[in-house]
Every structure is written in structure tokens, then in C-alpha cells.
Amino acid sequence: MQQKVLYITYDGLSDPLGESQILPYLCGLSGKDYSITILSCEKKEKLLLEKEKIHHLLQQNNITWEFIPYKKNPPYFSYLINYLSLREKAFVLYKKNKFNIIHCRSYVSSLIGLLLKKKYGTKFIFDMRGFWADERIEGKIWKNNFIFSRAYDYFKKKEIEFIQNADCTISLTENAKKEIYGWQIFSNKKPPIKVIPCCADLNLFSQNNINSTHTAQLKKELNISDSDFVLSYIGSVGTWYLLDEMFSFFKLLKTKKDNSLFVIITPDNKTYIQEKSKQAGIDAADLRIIYSKRRDMPALISISNLSVFFIKSSYSKKASSPTKMAELMSMGIPFIANSDIGDNDQIIKDSGAGIMIPALNEKEYNSAIEQMDTFISGYNKSSVRKFAEHFFSLESGIDKYKGIYQATMKQ
Numbered sequence: 001m002q003q004k005v006l007y008i009t010y011d012g013l014s015d016p017l018g019e020s021q022i023l024p025y026l027c028g029l030s031g032k033d034y035s036i037t038i039l040s041c042e043k044k045e046k047l048l049l050e051k052e053k054i055h056h057l058l059q060q061n062n063i064t065w066e067f068i069p070y071k072k073n074p075p076y077f078s079y080l081i082n083y084l085s086l087r088e089k090a091f092v093l094y095k096k097n098k099f100n101i102i103h104c105r106s107y108v109s110s111l112i113g114l115l116l117k118k119k120y121g122t123k124f125i126f127d128m129r130g131f132w133a134d135e136r137i138e139g140k141i142w143k144n145n146f147i148f149s150r151a152y153d154y155f156k157k158k159e160i161e162f163i164q165n166a167d168c169t170i171s172l173t174e175n176a177k178k179e180i181y182g183w184q185i186f187s188n189k190k191p192p193i194k195v196i197p198c199c200a201d202l203n204l205f206s207q208n209n210i211n212s213t214h215t216a217q218l219k220k221e222l223n224i225s226d227s228d229f230v231l232s233y234i235g236s237v238g239t240w241y242l243l244d245e246m247f248s249f250f251k252l253l254k255t256k257k258d259n260s261l262f263v264i265i266t267p268d269n270k271t272y273i274q275e276k277s278k279q280a281g282i283d284a285a286d287l288r289i290i291y292s293k294r295r296d297m298p299a300l301i302s303i304s305n306l307s308v309f310f311i312k313s314s315y316s317k318k319a320s321s322p323t324k325m326a327e328l329m330s331m332g333i334p335f336i337a338n339s340d341i342g343d344n345d346q347i348i349k350d351s352g353a354g355i356m357i358p359a360l361n362e363k364e365y366n367s368a369i370e371q372m373d374t375f376i377s378g379y380n381k382s383s384v385r386k387f388a389e390h391f392f393s394l395e396s397g398i399d400k401y402k403g404i405y406q407a408t409m410k411q
Contacts, residue, residue, distance in 0.1 A: 332381030
């Protein structure tokens, strides 16, 4: 019998995250066993650009899509307005469809899933993604004032309630799962928690898709010669990704390898990055800042000799699983990263995919640079790719979700 699933997400399908971390999983899950309805919160500008493409993809996969318009004003209260609209829509959809499973992405959506479970007895999956309330505080998204202090306390209490009541909680990392099991409230009874890291579409992020003629054209357009050493960074900057520290690393690299260039592939504001690079003393001639659609990312990544990503280390980062690491590994691009982020230390140790540095300072940058040439020359692309296929493939993530759905319905 086909099970009905309502997937609720406060993030929009038209956001970059929707394209990379929501739609691929749900398209893989939809089929003879599961009828999926998605309820999302969509930003007007992005929806106008992406709506037609998303509708076409969802129609191909027999997925129903409902959404409410995202509001960012008035300040402070927009979250509440969006939440109430999502909740109202979710209850209307439930009364019409009588869903078997409510699958909630992150915390705001899980407020609704918990209500539906308590009222109707439906199955509830808490797909936590990370320690969300701690991320808001540590990332300074929530400021140090009365309103956000109360919001933090509220969601930390709800976090425990979600985990206690969920038929399954999904964590991105073993590190976060271990942290939760260490909480005193769960010392006697361990709630069901499964780990699914941020996966990558290995069919897209593959050297098999790289055309040498296209790559040569890209290099020409970016004014990159074959003799240049290309350091890359992929993804958003700011909040968690430490742009200043990455510029400091590149500046030191440039003194050791004067043919080095820094290519930043990002959807973020180009002017902001240029200003930060100028403050760091980076010559504009050594910097390339590029926006890329997802389908063009592999070709751009492939011109890298090495990639770098430095992430702000904090309590909430125990639960972080950087998608960029999976994408780089699947492309066979070595990287340098800092330690104490999610499960990264163990993954990098087991896969040989990169160089870990224990602290973000000149001494450690120098140490990494000294290892770099030897590391790159001995880098086993095939072995790293196989590790990525085992650990980060979209197919493995979809299979894990199917297993959770099946186990949940048997409870």
C-alpha cells in the first residue's frame, strides 16, 4: 500500500539549498511506495526565477507541491507569521490527505509535525539538520537581546521534545548523535537517531562529465594559464565560512608559490568579497570571483589544483556536514580544512581526501603548505571517489531515508 508523506520545510525549494539538499532526495523517494507532498516557504524573487523548472521536475516525479509566501517583515515577527501560515496550510492538507508520515526539515517545521502527531497520531520524523538554535546564537543571526534569548530557550526545550516524540530523529553526523546520547535526559533511554550526512549527486559531480575543450575555454575566459596553481573555494561566504582566514592562507601560499590564483565560486555578493580581499592585501589580479549555476559547478571545480574551506568551530558545528566536502571528494579535488567540524576529522583520516589543520594561524598554514605538493602528488583520486560513493552518494542517502520510512511505519 502506498504511504502518504507530507514533507514540511521552512526553506524554499527555489533556494539553492532546495535544489541541492531537498529535491534530489524526495525525487528519489517518490514512487510506487510513497506519495509525497511538499509544503515549503518560498521567497517571491527566487520563486519567479525557479518556479517553472521546479514544477516540471516535480511533475516528472509525481510529487505535489504546496507553498506559502515567505515574509521577512515586520522584523522579529515575520518568523511567527510564516510559521502560522505553514501550520494552517499543513492542517488543511492533512485533513484532505490523511498523511501517514510527517517528515519535518529542521525546527520550525517540526513544531507543526509534533502538533500533527499529538492531534492525529501520525508518524513524525524530526530531520534536525543541526543544532539550529545554537547555530542562530553562535552565528550571531540571533542578537543578544530579550526576544532572541527567549526564542533560544524555547527552541532548546522543543529540541528535546522533538527528539523524545519523534518516531525517528535524523542527524547529519555521528558526532551530534553522540552528543545527544550524552545528555542526561537520555541517559536511561536512547531515542532512535539515524545518521545521514549531506550527500552529493555523484552523477553530476564526476570527472566523467569534464570535457577538456570546455575546461580549456573556461580557463581562457578566466585568464588562467596551465602553469597557474589554482586554489578554489566553493559556496557561500560569511557567518560560518571564514573568508578572512582563507585570504590569510592564500596570501601566505602566494609567497611560496607565486603562480597561485584564488578562484571563489559563490552566489554571494562580489563587491563584498572584493572589499574583504583588498583589506587582506590580496592583489585583484590574483583573484577570480565567479557565480555558477549548479550544472556548471563540476567544470569550474575541475580547474582547481587544491580547494580550501575554513569553518568557524563551535558547539553547534558538532552537527555540521559540509556539502562542499562531498562534492570535492566526488570530483577528486584535494582540499585543506580545519578540524573539529562534524565528522570531518574521521572522514578525512579514513579517506585521505585532504589535509586537516588543527588551528587557523600562520604556523599551521605554513605546515599545510609544506605538505601540499607531496600530498597532491600522492593523492589517490580513485580511492577518494570510491569513499565518496560509499559515504556521500545520493543513492545511499535515499536508501537510508527509505529504511527510516519503512521502520517508522512498522512501529
